[in-house]
Amino acid sequence: MRFCIFDIDGTLVDSREAIASAMDEAFNAIGLEGPGYERTRHVVGLSLTPACKFLAPPDLSDADVERLVEAYKNAFLARRARCDTPEPLYDGALDLLRSLSEDGWLIGAATGKARRGVDYIFDRHDIGRYFDTVWCADDGPGKPHPFMVDEAVRAVGAARDRSLMVGDTSHDIVMARAAGVRAIGVTWGFHLHRELVASGAHEIHDDFASLRSSLDGFLALPA
Numbered sequence: 437m438r439f440c441i442f443d444i445d446g447t448l449v450d451s452r453e454a455i456a457s458a459m460d461e462a463f464n465a466i467g468l469e470g471p472g473y474e475r476t477r478h479v480v481g482l483s484l485t486p487a488c489k490f491l492a493p494p495d496l497s498d499a500d501v502e503r504l505v506e507a508y509k510n511a512f513l514a515r516r517a518r519c520d521t522p523e524p525l526y527d528g529a530l531d532l533l534r535s536l537s538e539d540g541w542l543i544g545a546a547t548g549k550a551r552r553g554v555d556y557i558f559d560r561h562d563i564g565r566y567f568d569t570v571w572c573a574d575d576g577p578g579k580p581h582p583f584m585v586d587e588a589v590r591a592v593g594a595a596r597d598r599s600l601m602v603g604d605t606s607h608d609i610v611m612a613r614a615a616g617v618r619a620i621g622v623t624w625g626f627h628l629h630r631e632l633v634a635s636g637a638h639e640i641h642d643d644f645a646s647l648r649s650s651l652d653g654f655l656a657l658p659a
Contacts, residue, residue: 551575585615
């Protein structure tokens with residue numbers, strides 16, 4: 437039994453522009469200057485409240501942090517309603533999900549998205565059929581806590597030495613290692629190669645072909 441757990445934002449879905457723009461709008465909505473992509477990319481994958489608290493000025497009250505969280509949600513939903521944030525699947529993502537499923541892999545998701553956001557992406561791209569279990573920000577402690585990976589592994593009954601996590605941020609890597617599964621980084625999302633190395637990724641890939649080749653050989657790796 438082989439089990440592959442995917443992050444969503446920055447790993448399967450190109451949400452870089454959508455997230456950064458919505459965060460800037462949220463800050464502007466409560467009278468603050470937007471943090472910009474370079475700062476925002478560091479918090480992608482975290483649950484929304486700690487992400488906003490990290491980006492906010494240190495003297496911002498907890499009540500205003502919650503205003504910022506709500507402003508972000510509103511900005512993101514408004515952008516989706518206007519259809520000006522496409523959030524496309526990365527080229528190769530659908531083929532990888534399909535081929536893994538056909539080859540008998542179990543597939544899971546561990547994401548900082550809320551359940552509503554997961555449902556939107558799954559419906560929009562018709563990929564929900566490929567997932568055996570999905571864990572998100574609404575279910576318990578967020579990244580880099582190992583909760584989501586722990587629960588995903590338990591849900592499908594997989595062995596940890598036959599399970600792996602694929603993600604684009606250091607939060608994914610730290611979560612995977614804390615849960616005792618193989619941690620695979622990809623460079624087409626939010627975090628840089630050197631950041632994935634520093635977080636302890638077991639391997640890092642620059643394209644889906646390289647990732648697929650690694651997955652094909654996964655069972656040959658020593659436990």
